[in-house]
Amino acid sequence: MIIAIDGPAASGKGTIARRLAAHLALPHLDTGLIYRATARTVLDNGDRLDDPDRAVAAARGLALTEYDEDRLRGAEMGEAASVVAALPPVREALIDLQKTFAARPGGAVLDGRDIGTVICPEADVKIFVTARPEVRAQRRALELHGRGEKVDYDVVLADIRKRDERDSGRSAAPLRMAPDAVLLDTSDLDVEAAFAAALAIVERAKK
Ligand SMILES: Nc1ncnc2c1ncn2[C@@H]1O[C@H](COP(=O)(O)OP(=O)(O)OP(=O)(O)O)[C@@H](O)[C@H]1O
Ligand SMILES: Nc1ccn([C@@H]2O[C@H](COP(=O)(O)O)[C@@H](O)[C@H]2O)c(=O)n1
Numbered sequence: 001m002i003i004a005i006d007g008p009a010a011s012g013k014g015t016i017a018r019r020l021a022a023h024l025a026l027p028h029l030d031t032g033l034i035y036r037a038t039a040r041t042v043l044d045n046g047d048r049l050d051d052p053d054r055a056v057a058a059a060r061g062l063a064l065t066e067y068d069e070d071r072l073r074g075a076e077m078g079e080a081a082s083v084v085a086a087l088p089p090v091r092e093a094l095i096d097l098q099k100t101f102a103a104r105p106g107g108a109v110l111d112g113r114d115i116g117t118v119i120c121p122e123a124d125v126k127i128f129v130t131a132r133p134e135v136r137a138q139r140r141a142l143e144l145h146g147r148g149e150k151v152d153y154d155v156v157l158a159d160i161r162k163r164d165e166r167d168s169g170r171s172a173a174p175l176r177m178a179p180d181a182v183l184l185d186t187s188d189l190d191v192e193a194a195f196a197a198a199l200a201i202v203e204r205a206k207k
Contacts, residue, residue: 002122011129015195029110038090039080050083075144091173127182
């Protein structure tokens with residue numbers, strides 16, 4: 001079974017994807033990490049994030065095992081990732097890796113921005129996870145604070161709004177809910193309730 005989970009930044013899609021994958025014993029791919037790792041390589045090489053050739057070279061050199069999650073999950077890399085992710089040749093360079101992961105025997109859970117629309121349009125289940133920007137900013141601020149980053153709630157909210165705008169407004173694979181996806185608003189759900197709601201969607205799709 002292929003489960004595609006999309007949604008805006010800090011909506012809780014990664015948390016739901018991880019929980020579903022563990023519950024259903026399926027492999028999970030957080031596709032945001034791929035764009036974050038691409039951006040990290042570009043920055044580490046001293047190149048410009050909006051240079052398509054350098055960003056494509058970084059994307060082509062990625063190995064799924066080289067994710068240093070701690071650094072990649074910081075605020076700086078989220079913003080940088082959304083810049084390289086807007087470049088069509090970068091997205092093109094990363095398609096095969098994601099499709100190959102999704103084609104594993106038994107299926108997989110993938111989360112990102114274009115899983116239900118571009119990477120796995122044939123997915124058995126598509127969930128579009130969202131939450132109000134203020135709630136997402138609150139959660140992200142708490143997370144960043146826990147990671148020891150200096151946090152200003154207003155800055156986090158502004159960053160989230162900016163990233164939503166860039167991800168939804170780009171021409172290549174913009175953030176969109178697939179027509180056959182189920183909307184899951186987690187604004188008023190805690191992690192357990194959000195997971196239960198997602199699992200109910202999966203169970204319904206199995207019938
Ligand atoms: N329903 C929830 N209630 C409270 N906190 C939550 C909920 N879901 C997720 N969180 C917390 O919110 C933060 C963001 O969640 P998560 O990383 O799952 O979002 P995401 O959509 O995958 O983000 P990104 O796209 O930026 O990777 C995490 O700290 C997570 O623990
Ligand atoms: N399928 C995807 C996944 C991610 N992106 C871009 O990467 C940025 C970081 O993603 P996170 O999920 O880790 O926050 C995100 O803002 C997108 O620009 C993407 O384009 N497609």
